[in-house]
Amino acid sequence: MPIAEQASSTSLDLTWIRSQFPSLAQIVNGHPATFLDGPGGTQVPRRVIDAISDYLAQDNANTGGAYHTSRNTDRMIAEARAAIGDFLNCDADEIVFGANMTSLTYAMSRAIGRDLGPGDEIVLTLLDHDANFSPWKALEEKGVTIRAAKFNPADCTLDMHDLARQITSHTRLVAVGYASNAVGTINNVKEVVRLARQAGALSYIDAVHYAPHGLIDVRALDCDFLVCSTYKFFGPHMGVLYSKREHLKRLRPYKVRPNTNNIPQCWEWGTLNHECIAGIKACVDYWEELGRRVETGLAPSERRQAECEGRAKPSAATRREAIVAAHQAIHPHERAMTEKLIAGLLAIPGLKLYGISDPRRFDHRCATTVVRIEGHTPLELATKLGERGFFTWDGNYYALNLTEQLDVERLGGFLRIGLAHYNTMEEVERMLGALREIVTL
Ligand SMILES: Cc1ncc(COP(=O)(O)O)c(C=O)c1O
Numbered sequence: 201m202p203i204a205e206q207a208s209s210t211s212l213d214l215t216w217i218r219s220q221f222p223s224l225a226q227i228v229n230g231h232p233a234t235f236l237d238g239p240g241g242t243q244v245p246r247r248v249i250d251a252i253s254d255y256l257a258q259d260n261a262n263t264g265g266a267y268h269t270s271r272n273t274d275r276m277i278a279e280a281r282a283a284i285g286d287f288l289n290c291d292a293d294e295i296v297f298g299a300n301m302t303s304l305t306y307a308m309s310r311a312i313g314r315d316l317g318p319g320d321e322i323v324l325t326l327l328d329h330d331a332n333f334s335p336w337k338a339l340e341e342k343g344v345t346i347r348a349a350k351f352n353p354a355d356c357t358l359d360m361h362d363l364a365r366q367i368t369s370h371t372r373l374v375a376v377g378y379a380s381n382a383v384g385t386i387n388n389v390k391e392v393v394r395l396a397r398q399a400g401a402l403s404y405i406d407a408v409h410y411a412p413h414g415l416i417d418v419r420a421l422d423c424d425f426l427v428c429s430t431y432k433f434f435g436p437h438m439g440v441l442y443s444k445r446e447h448l449k450r451l452r453p454y455k456v457r458p459n460t461n462n463i464p465q466c467w468e469w470g471t472l473n474h475e476c477i478a479g480i481k482a483c484v485d486y487w488e489e490l491g492r493r494v495e496t497g498l499a500p501s502e503r504r505q506a507e508c509e510g511r512a513k514p515s516a517a518t519r520r521e522a523i524v525a526a527h528q529a530i531h532p533h534e535r536a537m538t539e540k541l542i543a544g545l546l547a548i549p550g551l552k553l554y555g556i557s558d559p560r561r562f563d564h565r566c567a568t569t570v571v572r573i574e575g576h577t578p579l580e581l582a583t584k585l586g587e588r589g590f591f592t593w594d595g596n597y598y599a600l601n602l603t604e605q606l607d608v609e610r611l612g613g614f615l616r617i618g619l620a621h622y623n624t625m626e627e628v629e630r631m632l633g634a635l636r637e638i639v640t641l
Pocket residue numbers: 239240299300301302303329331332377379380381406407408409428429438439597
């Protein structure tokens with residue numbers, strides 16, 4: 201049955217979108233499964249699942265061999281690199297694949313740290329996920345000074361004045377999150393990159409949480425590094441690092457001797473998860489098709505026919521343009537759901553929302569919310585919602601500095617409700633009803 205709301209708030213074809221994700225059709229304890237756990241990991245479209253199993257069925261091989269399946273593997277990895285390059289707006293040789301964002305960040309921080317010592321400083325933020333904090337803090341063992349910019353506790357936005365104060369002529373790198381995986385704040389990373397550059401420092405952007413919600417353009421940001429995790433934007437469990445080519449060439453990776461000295465492969469440790477890389481290519485294909493569909497409302501084959509007959513609207517010429525179109529289309533849908541979600545949450549007695557709650561400032565937040573409700577622990581709320589088929593999360597989600605600063609770490613952190621573009625208004629309404637019922641029972 202078509203999703204009723206689709207025409208009212210957005211040009212997104214939610215019926216088509218949801219049909220792409222097999223897991224969304226599950227029933228749990230007699231309730232439709234409602235995935236509000238996107239910040240912890242999103243669901244994957246059928247084509248990603250198929251690409252992973254097709255790779256294992258047909259091309260399963262190591263790289264660089266002088267035979268059919270190995271050559272296919274090399275070609276597939278090159279295609280996936282180019283696809284993610286389009287997703288981030290960079291060249292394929294500026295893309296490094298890795299197990300996840302955390303391990304890529306440890307690897308890059310070790311390499312950058314080789315040239316650092318006493319007198320050098322790194323600026324971090326207290327709003328960030330620990331994966332963009334601890335790998336840099338570990339460089340204290342080399343004598344590097346670590347500084348951490350504060351956030352404003354009232355609305356959980358980054359204190360840009362404090363950040364600017366912390367950046368000095370001793371700063372070698374500024375590491376900052378694009379969006380908070382807890383409170384949903386979107387940081388002004390373009391300004392952070394500018395401040396870092398002005399001080400002669402490198403910028404390292406953790407875009408893990410932002411990637412499913414907003415368009416990333418590393419060229420426009422002019423950042424030195426940017427990391428994300430494909431399992432947060434409808435792909436398989438892997439991480440991706442973008443680095444300006446000059447840094448990949450200049451910095452010295454820790455690597456085994458027989459590995460190539462060519463970039464970007466010299467930054468990739470051991471044998472990668474090839475089947476997941478096949479899934480990454482399919483994930484970008486999904487974004488591309490989503491973008492082409494929202495422009496024309498037609499499937500590619502129908503669009504070709506419509507173009508022949510002169511009926512089609514002009515569509516994206518390139519994969520990148522289609523990805524841009526996809527983001528433009530999901531934004532109003534996520535925004536409308538966020539407005540409904542936050543208004544509904546704020547109406548629940550005893551509930552405290554952490555983060556931006558004024559709809560006029562929603563351009564500075566994404567569709568991720570955290571709350572606490574008087575008299576209920578986050579774990580209790582997540583468990584009761586889970587029994588009713590609503591998948592949310594409790595705890596700190598590794599945003600440890602944030603939960604410590606807000607003094608909720610000792611209280612079980614927050615309940616996190618995170619929306620993705622495949623969620624619906626109806627799901628938001630049902631979850632709000634269930635939460636109201638749980639707290640008033
Ligand atoms: C904002 C943010 N940064 C970093 C990470 C770590 O990513 P990974 O699991 O790929 O190491 C996460 C994971 O939740 C995250 O949300």
